[in-house]
Structure formats: C-alpha cells, structure tokens
Amino acid sequence: MKKKSIRKKKFIKRLVSLICMFVFMTLVIFISVNKIKAYYSTTNTSKKVSKSASISNDDSKNIKTKKENSSDTDTKKQKENRVPSTNYKEYFKKDVFIGDSITQGISYYEYVDDSNVSAKLGVNLSQVKSLADNAAKIKPENVYLLLGANDIENKDTSCDQFVESYKSVIDYIKQSMPDSDIYVQSIFPILPKAEKSAKGVTNQRINEFNEGIKSMAVDEKINYVNVATIFEGGKESLYEQDGEHIKSQAYPLWLNYLEQNLK
Amino acid sequence: MKKIIVIVMAIFMLMAGITGCASKSSDKNTASISTSEISDEIKKAADISDMKTADASKLRKLYGINSDELDNFVLYTAPTNIRADEIAILKVKESGNVDSIKDKISKRIDDKSQSFKNYLPLQYSLIEKHVLKSKGNFIIFVVSKDSDKIEDAFDKAVK
Numbered sequence: 254m255k256k257k258s259i260r261k262k263k264f265i266k267r268l269v270s271l272i273c274m275f276v277f278m279t280l281v282i283f284i285s286v287n288k289i290k291a292y293y294s295t296t297n298t299s300k301k302v303s304k305s306a307s308i309s310n311d312d313s314k315n316i317k318t319k320k321e322n323s324s325d326t327d328t329k330k331q332k333e334n335r336v337p338s339t340n341y342k343e344y345f346k347k348d349v350f351i352g353d354s355i356t357q358g359i360s361y362y363e364y365v366d367d368s369n370v371s372a373k374l375g376v377n378l379s380q381v382k383s384l385a386d387n388a389a390k391i392k393p394e395n396v397y398l399l400l401g402a403n404d405i406e407n408k409d410t411s412c413d414q415f416v417e418s419y420k421s422v423i424d425y426i427k428q429s430m431p432d433s434d435i436y437v438q439s440i441f442p443i444l445p446k447a448e449k450s451a452k453g454v455t456n457q458r459i460n461e462f463n464e465g466i467k468s469m470a471v472d473e474k475i476n477y478v479n480v481a482t483i484f485e486g487g488k489e490s491l492y493e494q495d496g497e498h499i500k501s502q503a504y505p506l507w508l509n510y511l512e513q514n515l516k
Numbered sequence: 517m518k519k520i521i522v523i524v525m526a527i528f529m530l531m532a533g534i535t536g537c538a539s540k541s542s543d544k545n546t547a548s549i550s551t552s553e554i555s556d557e558i559k560k561a562a563d564i565s566d567m568k569t570a571d572a573s574k575l576r577k578l579y580g581i582n583s584d585e586l587d588n589f590v591l592y593t594a595p596t597n598i599r600a601d602e603i604a605i606l607k608v609k610e611s612g613n614v615d616s617i618k619d620k621i622s623k624r625i626d627d628k629s630q631s632f633k634n635y636l637p638l639q640y641s642l643i644e645k646h647v648l649k650s651k652g653n654f655i656i657f658v659v660s661k662d663s664d665k666i667e668d669a670f671d672k673a674v675k
Contacts, residue, residue: 271524272524373631501596
C-alpha cells in the first residue's frame with residue numbers, strides 16, 4: 254500500500270511540474286506573439302500621409318521677374334510683354350485681395366497665403382467693412398477688390414445703387430488704408446447655362462455694372478482692372494459645374510493678368 | 517508514464533487553443549488598426565476619389581490640432597471652396613485628449629456652418645447632418661452626402 258501511495262504522489266508531482274512547464278511555455282509564446290504584432294502595427298502607423306495635391310507655385314518652375322526692377326520707369330507695354338512670375342506668394346505678399354467666394358479661392362487653392370486674402374462666401378457690398386478691417390491689419394501696399402457677383406443676385410438693385418454702395422466701400426478703405434493703392438476689378442462673366450434672366454443674373458447686367466465700376470474708378474481716382482476680359486467667350490473648361498465660379502487652374506490666368514496690368 | 521504524457525498533451529493543446537483564440541481577438545484589437553486602414557475601408561464604402569488629401573499643416577490651419585497629439589491621422593478636404601465635404605480620421609495618443617480634440621472639431625463645424633449657412637443651402641444641409649464620434653482613441657468627423665455609409669465603415673473597422 255505504501256509503495257502505491259508513494260508512486261501516486263510522485264506521479265502527481267511530475268504531472269504538476271509538467272503542467273507548470275507547459276503553462277509557462279504557452280504564456281511565453283502568447284506574450285512574444287503579441288509583441289511581434291505590436292511591432293508590426295507600429296511600423297504600419299509610421300506610413301506617411303500623402304501630401305495634398307495643390308496646384309503648385311513651384312519655385313523650380315519660377316521664371317523670376319524682379320518686382321524691384323518694375324519701377325516707375327517701366328512702360329506699360331514692357332510690362333505686358335514680360336513673362337509674369339508664377340511665384341504669386343512672393344509677388345503679392347504685401348497686398349490683399351478682398352472679395353467673395355471667387356476671391357477666397359486664391360488662398361484656398363494656395364496661390365497666395367491666407368494673410369493676403371480677406372474674403373467671405375456670399376459677400377455683397379453691404380458686408381465688406383469687416384473684410385476691409387481684416388485687410389488693414391497688414392497695411393497692404395495694394396488692395397484688389399472683386400465685388401458684385403452676389404449683388405447682381407438681387408434683381409431690384411439698380412446699377413446706380415450698386416455704384417453708390419461701392420463708392421462708400423471705397424471711401425471706407427481710403428480712410429482705413431490711406432497708403433494703399435486701390436484696384437477695382439471687373440465682375441467676371443458667367444457661363445450662359447448659369448444665367449437666370451428672371452432674377453437679373455445675366456452677362457448683360459454684369460457688363461452694365463462693370464461700366465459703372467469703370468466710371469466710379471475714374472471719379473474716385475482709383476485703378477480699374479478689366480480682368481473679366483480673360484474669361485470672355487464662355488470658356489467652359491475654366492469654370493466649375495455651376496458656371497459661376499472659376500476652377501483652380503484658371504487662377505494663374507487672373508494673377509498673371511494682374512501682374513501684367515497693374516500700374 | 518503514458519498517462520502523464522497523454523494528460524499533459526491534452527492540457528497543452530487546450531492552452532494552445534486558448535492562446536490561439538486570444539491572439540485572433542487581438543487582431544481586431546482597436547490598438548492595432550491605423551487610420552489609413554480605416555480610410556481604406558471608407559473608400560470601399562463610398563466614392564471619395566475627388567477629395568483632396570491634406571497634411572499636418574492643413575490639420576493645424578483648419579482645426580488648430582497639432583499632429584504631435586496624434587498617433588496618426590488622415591484628412592480629406594473638398595476640391596473646391598464652394599463644397600463643404602470633409603473627412604477627418606484621427607487616432608489620439610492620450611485618451612484624455614479625445615474630448616478637447618472633439619471640441620476643436622466642433623469649432624470647425626461652427627466655422628463651416630457660418631460660411632455656408634446663407635450662401636449654399638445644399639452644402640449647409642450636409643454640414644447639419646455631419647458625423648462626429650469617437651471610439652476609444654479614434655475620432656471621426658464626416659461631412660458628406662455619404663456620411664451614413666462612411667460612419668458604418670468606421671464602426672465596422674474600429675471594434
């Protein structure tokens with residue numbers, strides 16, 4: 254009987270020690286498997302997020318035209334013939350563009366920095382003062398205004414009323430930014446498919462308003478820049494689906510035109 | 517002796533089985549998935565091919581969120597400024613920061629709403645039905661016509 258119980262005890266001991274050994278091995282395998290998995294997951298998270306596909310102001314493609322040399326001695330013709338700089342951030346760094354969603358695109362598409370654009374979606378002439386206050390912060394050399402696209406949405410606004418409202422905006426800017434040169438730009442045409450004649454949103458009315466802006470510029474002794482000419486002819490490829498906003502790739506045409514036509 | 521071997525082998529196989537199961541469940545552990553993998557799942561559920569991929573500087577500019585607070589992130593923005601769609605998938609390093617980061621996203625929602633509210637009603641309605649939720653250390657923010665599908669893809673990917 255004793256022998257049997259001793260054997261039994263030995264058996265249990267061996268069993269227990271073997272079990273312990275295997276449990277230990279299992280734990281080791283478990284921990285090392287998890288560690289390997291953790292290692293692989295951290296190498297996955299180090300994958301770089303791809304850069305935004307911004308249409309570039311690529312310095313390597315930059316054909317430099319020195320603004321310092323574009324002094325008063327340059328004739329306008331010479332300016333028009335010169336190849337414009339595509340480094341818009343540099344060229345316009347002391348200026349501010351004020352306007353609506355079309356102007357906002359200049360910084361949205363990263364052609365110039367945010368600080369050089371003061372714009373708000375849907376803005377009309379009655380809402381420009383806060384944009385002007387924002388622009389005044391950097392004491393810009395030049396201020397480029399593109400306004401009116403939202404004002405023509407109101408068919409009851411006459412051209413005279415529009416011009417009067419614009420004049421008070423100009424007067425406000427002259428007061429708040431007395432050292433800045435002011436440029437007013439013609440309202441861009443819209444594609445025929447976007448015209449809504451019942452609402453007065455037509456290219457004919459846009460042309461009428463642009464004539465008003467042009468004569469206002471003479472009265473106010475400020476500069477009128479007829480940027481709209483580059484979009485005439487209904488070039489569909491330059492417009493978004495809505496036929497009212499220009500596409501990102503149209504912005505260089507605008508900015509190049511400014512470079513070649515500013516006084 | 518034979519008895520011992522048989523019993524021990526049985527126990528070993530049992531342990532191996534349990535270990536195997538435990539390993540399998542850790543595959544679906546939220547800790548191991550990355551935001552780019554979540555993004556891949558979203559791309560299977562909805563067509564976001566025309567959205568722009570944005571980097572850390574855009575994340576900071578639009579949300580005021582520093583990418584140092586994140587393990588990883590993916591950010592998609594609208595291809596034009598007259599569209600409101602946007603998707604942000606963030607994995608926050610410290611779980612204690614999840615709420616403060618969600619607050620920054622809420623501020624972004626307010627800004628977008630302000631821009632589009634009286635200007636483009638259709639885009640504004642997309643902002644109104646936005647998705648902003650967190651699961652563990654993951655946060656997702658979606659403004660999209662397919663926000664439901666994208667939310668489902670996120671829920672399936674992050675368990």
